Amino acid sequence: MSKKSTKVILIFLIILYIIFYKKLGINIPCFFHKITGLYCPGCGITRMLESILKLNIYQAFRYNPLAFTYLIGYIIYKIINYRHKIKLNNYFIYVLLFIAITFGILRNIPIFDYLKPTEIISNKN
DSSP, X not given: OOHHHHHHHHHHHHHHXXXXXXXXXXXXXXXXXXXXXOOOTTTTHHHHHHHHHTTOHHHHHHHOHHHHHHHHHHHHHHHHHHHHOOOOOHXXXXXXXXXXXXXXXXXXXXXXXXXXXXXXXXXXX
16 A cells, blocks of 8 residues: 555544544544553644644644644645755654653643643633
């Protein structure tokens, strides 16, 4: 299977999951959060993707700021790489991993509670 078809299937599955989640209330719980009560670096990604599909960019960012920033960075990298063929150094990947682990730790410390998945309440009626 080619990389392109894998990406298409993955996007299709994400959209299908979001449809099932919204229409039927079927969702995949975060087992890490259920067992430990802590937020992992990935908590909020599904809600982030749903907000992006609704074009609610600020809400998407509030659900998972790290994943949102990584997604934007990846899109920019792909746009630049389309013309210039930039190869990422392995150290860059290690730095991203270190940032993700640090984010996962910080979002569970009370002083950094703004890093938790947060739903923005709108005053619109």
